[in-house]
Amino acid sequence: MGQGFPTKLEYSNNGLQCIGPSFVINGLISEFCPNNVTILFETARLIMRHSETSVRFPNGFPRLLGRYISCESQYELNRFFRKNGCEMVDGQTYCDFRRCLKPIWSTSRYCWAHQHSYPSENWINPMLQEHLQAATTRK
Numbered sequence: 001m002g003q004g005f006p007t008k009l010e011y012s013n014n015g016l017q018c019i020g021p022s023f024v025i026n027g028l029i030s031e032f033c034p035n036n037v038t039i040l041f042e043t044a045r046l047i048m049r050h051s052e053t054s055v056r057f058p059n060g061f062p063r064l065l066g067r068y069i070s071c072e073s074q075y076e077l078n079r080f081f082r083k084n085g086c087e088m089v090d091g092q093t094y095c096d097f098r099r100c101l102k103p104i105w106s107t108s109r110y111c112w113a114h115q116h117s118y119p120s121e122n123w124i125n126p127m128l129q130e131h132l133q134a135a136t137t138r139k
Contacts, residue, residue, distance in 0.1 A: 014039060014040060018035070018066070018068040020032045021074035023079075033067075033071050044065050044067065044068060045072055046062050049062070049063040081109075086109050089109065095110050
């Protein structure tokens with residue numbers, strides 16, 4: 001291989017099955033790729049991996065991710081929901097916002113409208129909102 005060209009290790013996911021959109025917990029996958037896709041340059045995202053210790057590739061080298069592009073998108077969305085406390089509860093089908101009866105959006109706890117209005121003053125717990133309102137009008 002020519003100077004500066006990545007070794008086979010960086011492309012080790014090439015030819016393997018997509019690991020799906022779920023989180024990997026203790027080395028286990030709970031949901032496999034729904035499309036049963038093989039990871040190739042045409043189906044997965046190529047990212048630049050940076051290494052502080054690499055003399056051969058000081059500016060980083062390309063790495064093929066182990067998820068199909070749509071699974072990677074769903075994984076990132078799930079990660080966002082989990083990080084922001086918006087992840088749906090198992091078996092949940094309706095929006096979790098103040099008796100809203102619309103279906104949930106993706107794997108969020110909320111419908112499209114309520115998920116996209118977050119965060120706003122409407123998201124404050126009604127009891128907390130009353131307390132805050134009473135505290136500001138007590139002067």
